[in-house]
Every structure is written in structure tokens, then in C-alpha cells.
Amino acid sequence: MAQKGLFRSSLMRQYWMAGTGLFLIMFLVVHATINAMIFRNDGGVVFNKWAVFMGTNFFIRAMEIVLFIGFIIHIADGIMLKRHNVAARPVKYAYSKPNANSKWYSRSMAILGILILLFLIVHLNDFWIKTRHIVGNIDSYGVDAQGRENLFARMQDVFSNPVVVVVYVLGCFALFWHLLHGFRSAFQHLGLNNIRYNRLISACGVVFSIVVPTLFAAMPVGMFLGWVK
Amino acid sequence: MKLTLKIWRQAGPDAKGAMVDYPIDGISEDMSFLEMLDVLNDQLIREGQEPVAFDHDCREGICGMCSLYINGRPHGPGRHITTCQLHMRRFKDGETIYVEPWRAKAFPIVKDLVVDRSAFDRIQAAGGFISVNTGGNLVDANSIPVPKAAADKAFDAATCIGCGACVAACPNSSAMLFVSAKVSQYALLPQGRAEARTRALNMVEQMDAEGFGTCTNIGACHIECPKDISLENIARLNREYLAAEICREDEGTEKDSTY
Numbered sequence: 011m012a013q014k015g016l017f018r019s020s021l022m023r024q025y026w027m028a029g030t031g032l033f034l035i036m037f038l039v040v041h042a043t044i045n046a047m048i049f050r051n052d053g054g055v056v057f058n059k060w061a062v063f064m065g066t067n068f069f070i071r072a073m074e075i076v077l078f079i080g081f082i083i084h085i086a087d088g089i090m091l092k093r094h095n096v097a098a099r100p101v102k103y104a105y106s107k108p109n110a111n112s113k114w115y116s117r118s119m120a121i122l123g124i125l126i127l128l129f130l131i132v133h134l135n136d137f138w139i140k141t142r143h144i145v146g147n148i149d150s151y152g153v154d155a156q157g158r159e160n161l162f163a164r165m166q167d168v169f170s171n172p173v174v175v176v177v178y179v180l181g182c183f184a185l186f187w188h189l190l191h192g193f194r195s196a197f198q199h200l201g202l203n204n205i206r207y208n209r210l211i212s213a214c215g216v217v218f219s220i221v222v223p224t225l226f227a228a229m230p231v232g233m234f235l236g237w238v239k
Numbered sequence: 240m241k242l243t244l245k246i247w248r249q250a251g252p253d254a255k256g257a258m259v260d261y262p263i264d265g266i267s268e269d270m271s272f273l274e275m276l277d278v279l280n281d282q283l284i285r286e287g288q289e290p291v292a293f294d295h296d297c298r299e300g301i302c303g304m305c306s307l308y309i310n311g312r313p314h315g316p317g318r319h320i321t322t323c324q325l326h327m328r329r330f331k332d333g334e335t336i337y338v339e340p341w342r343a344k345a346f347p348i349v350k351d352l353v354v355d356r357s358a359f360d361r362i363q364a365a366g367g368f369i370s371v372n373t374g375g376n377l378v379d380a381n382s383i384p385v386p387k388a389a390a391d392k393a394f395d396a397a398t399c400i401g402c403g404a405c406v407a408a409c410p411n412s413s414a415m416l417f418v419s420a421k422v423s424q425y426a427l428l429p430q431g432r433a434e435a436r437t438r439a440l441n442m443v444e445q446m447d448a449e450g451f452g453t454c455t456n457i458g459a460c461h462i463e464c465p466k467d468i469s470l471e472n473i474a475r476l477n478r479e480y481l482a483a484e485i486c487r488e489d490e491g492t493e494k495d496s497t498y
Contacts, residue, residue: 018443019443019447019480020443020446020447020451020452020453020454021443021453021476021477021480021481021484022484023453024453024454024477025477025481091453091455094452094453095410095411095413095452095453095455097344097414097450098343098344098345098411098412098413098450098451098452099342099343099344099410099411099412099452100343100344101342102247102341103308103311103339104247104337104339105245105259105310105311105337105339106308106310106311106313107310108311108410108459109313110311110312110316110462111408111458111459111462112457112458112459112462113457113458113465114409116456116457116458117410117457119455165387191456194456195455195456198456198470198473198474198477199454199456199477200477200481201475201478201479201481202474202478203470203471203473203474203475203476205471
């Protein structure tokens with residue numbers, strides 16, 4: 011193992027995992043907040059206003075690059091850790107009872123991460139590459155009541171397909187379990203463990219893991235069922 | 240009691256191993272798990288077969304020598320016990336019991352159920368010494384004030400017997416609970432504070448070199464630890480190491496610079 015570089019030891023890799031994880035959690039807050047504007051049921055006027063801002067503001071576009079770097083480090087670091095940890099036990103147990111001492115989602119962060127990544131590919135293909143004019147655009151949806159690019163209409167179109175809605179809801183479940191372990195785990199990795207705050211951190215983690223994926227899942231479901239107009 | 244044992248047999252470090260079935264009868268519920276294995280070995284020797292090799296020493300639950308992954312858990316069912324303190328009353332008559340060695344690249348198998356845990360010794364050696372006088376110029380122990388809370392936590396960490404159940408339980412074969420206990424027992428006390436940061440750096444470097452996995456905060460180690468070592472110790476090691484890495488004091492002093 012190299013003793014130089016930013017990933018030189020097992021602990022350095024863990025700090026990167028935790029740091030990027032918390033950064034991605036902050037991204038989720040921004041993403042969920044802006045997208046929740048669709049629940050105003052104003053035909054997407056406020057949502058589209060924010061969406062156009064997020065797609066055109068220079069600072070936001072720069073942060074978008076930082077966000078991608080954050081994702082890449084989180085994923086690459088995760089692959090490095092998983093490979094290292096699989097190699098650390100070359101011969102598996104013939105009989106094991108892991109549920110006796112740990113939670114399945116804590117042991118399944120890699121597989122949950124892969125599911126989230128697969129979902130992200132579908133998700134970026136549905137929206138991001140079009141609104142950023144990388145492949146195609148959403149001009150065919152026209153403009154909204156205030157003359158802005160109509161991402162809201164694109165959402166309604168995408169979420170009219172029940173298969174897509176199911177894929178998005180499954181993606182939210184993967185995110186829920188990933189966060190349920192990841193939120194609290196990030197604090198432990200950074201040494202932020204104190205008996206006075208542990209229950210608070212735990213509680214925040216559980217609430218965050220439920221609220222954010224539920225909000226996200228409510229978007230495709232709400233649009234499919236016609237609750238969001 | 241009548242039992243069916245499925246035991247990992249492996250003639251040597253490089254030999255191919257396999258699970259072998261051993262029916263056994265006449266086991267008392269009051270026997271410890273190791274005594275049950277003694278009965279099996281007695282039977283095997285009488286039949287002219289090679290007895291099952293397994294580690295044991297004090298048989299009082301304090302030495303950390305006994306290991307065994309029993310029915311899918313290190314030291315078998317129940318919490319806060321070593322295998323020598325596991326009694327046959329924990330099992331049902333007629334039960335099939337799987338007995339396997341600790342599985343980790345850093346714990347190579349010597350024979351059957353015996354693994355080489357000297358990786359732990361090398362990690363501890365890498366931690367080095369503490370700077371206290373032990374010669375003729377001893378001072379009264381109470382001349383160095385130690386807060387009671389710190390003393391208690393250091394003592395709790397120091398109860399680690401180095402059995403390796405944490406590594407065996409961890410899906411990543413991580414030794415972080417062990418290493419963090421060894422770092423904590425000194426880092427919490429003023430006598431061990433002087434070298435606390437270099438100790439964390441050196442022990443983690445050795446831990447990585449031995450081929451242990453990394454901690455992903457699954458928490459199985461703490462549940463399976465016979466001495467109930469807390470995950471708080473792992474956070475403490477994470478803090479010590481992060482501080483040591485960010486504020487390295489061992490790379491020289493700035494000189495000839497002005498503001």
C-alpha cells in the first residue's frame with residue numbers, strides 16, 4: 011500500500027468516503043428543496059424558475075462540476091474499499107449468521123450504492139443531459155405560463171410511464187437504506203462520536219433517510235396519479 | 240446430548256481444507272464447548288484418527304486464546320463470552336453445530352481451527368513504548384492527575400484480550416476495534432498522551448500492512464466482543480489519526496521565514 015497520496019491508508023480512504031458522503035447529503039437537501047416546489051401545484055411556475063436558475067447560474071454550474079467530482083471520489087473510493095475488504099477474507103465462512111450481530115443494510119452499502127448509481131444513470135438520461143443541452147433538449151415541451159423552459163412538463167411526461175415511476179420509487183428505497191447507514195456512519199468515520207450527541211445524530215440520520223427519499227418518491231408518484239398539476 | 244459437529248479440517252497452512260462431519264454422543268449440558276471438543280478428540284485418538292487442533296489456554300474467559308466461529312458467530316451464541324465460557328446447555332439435543340476457524344487473510348490457518356494471530360502482536364509492537372520511568376526514580380502514581388472518567392474509559396479499552404473475534408465477525412475482516420482499543424488505552428491517559436499521535440499513525444500503518452480490511456461501521460465487532468469494547472474507541476482512533484495526519488509535527492520545523 012502506498013504511503014503517499016490522499017488515499018494512502020485505510021483511514022484516509024474512510025475520511026474521503028465520509029467527507030464526500032456528507033457533501034452528497036448536502037446536495038440532496040438542495041435538490042429535494044428545489045424539486046419540492048412542484049408541490050405548490052402552480053403548474054410548475056416556481057419550480058421552472060428555480061430550474062432555469064440552477065441550469066444557467068455560473069456559480070451553480072461550477073458547483074455542478076464539484077458535485078460530479080464528489081460523486082466520482084465517493085464511487086471510486088467505494089470500489090477501492092470494497093475490493094480491499096473482499097480480499098481481506100479470501101476464504102468465506104461455510105455457515106454465517108450475520109443478522110445476529112448487524113443490520114443487512116449496513117453490510118450492503120456497496121450493492122445499495124450500485125443500485126443508486128444505476129438509478130442515477132436513468133435519472134440523468136431523463137433530465138440532466140437534456141436540460142443541459144448535452145444530448146437533445148426539452149424545447150418540444152414549449153414554455154410555461156411565465157415563458158420559461160418547461161422542465162415541469164418534461165417531468166409530467168416522463169412520469170406518465172408507470173415503469174419509470176416504479177424504477178424511481180425503487181431508486182428512492184435504495185437511497186433510504188444507503189442513507190440509513192451512511193448518515194450516521196459518516197460522523198463516526200470523522201471521529202464525531204460523543205455520548206451526548208450520538209442519539210441526536212442517529213435520530214437526525216433516521217429522519218433524514220425517511221424524509222428525503224419520501225419527498226423524492228412522492229414526485230413521480232404524485233405526477234403519475236395526477237395529484238401534482 | 241447427541242450432536243452432529245461439522246468441523247473445518249486442514250492438515251497445514253497450505254493444505255486444502257474441508258468441513259468434516261463428526262457425530263458425538265454423551266455430552267453433558269454442563270460441559271464447556273472446549274470440554275466437548277476434548278471429548279471428541281479423546282474419541283478420535285482412541286479410534287486412531289488425528290485429533291482436531293484448536294487454541295485454548297486459561298479456560299477462564301480472560302486470556303483471549305480460544306477462538307472458533309460456532310454456528311455462524313465468533314465464540315458461538317450469546318454475548319460477552321469466549322468459547323471456553325460457552326456451555327453446551329446453549330445448544331439443543333440433536334443439533335448440528337458448525338465449527339470454523341477465524342477467517343481473515345491476516346489470520347492464516349496453522350492447522351484445523353488454529354489461526355496465527357501474531358498480526359495483532361506486530362500491530363501492538365508498532366505502537367511502541369510510553370515515556371514513563373520504570374527504573375529507580377519512580378514517582379508516586381497519584382502525582383500525575385488522571386480524570387476518573389478518562390481512567391475508566393482507558394481501563395475499559397484495556398480489557399481487550401486480543402482474541403480476534405472482532406476481525407472474525409467483521410464482514411470486512413477489519414481489526415479496527417482491536418487497534419482502537421489499544422490506541423485508546425494509552426491516548427486517554429496523560430502517560431500515553433506524549434506519543435498518542437505517532438502511535439495511531441504507526442499502528443494503522445501496520446494494520447494495513449497485515450492485510451486487514453477497513454472499517455465500514457457495521458458494528459458486528461462490538462456485538463461479538465467478549466469484553467464489550469465500545470465503538471466509541473473506533474471514533475477515538477479516527478480522531479487521533481485525523482489529527483495526526485492534518486497536524487503532522489514530525490516533518491521538521493519551519494525556519495528562515497518572515498512575515
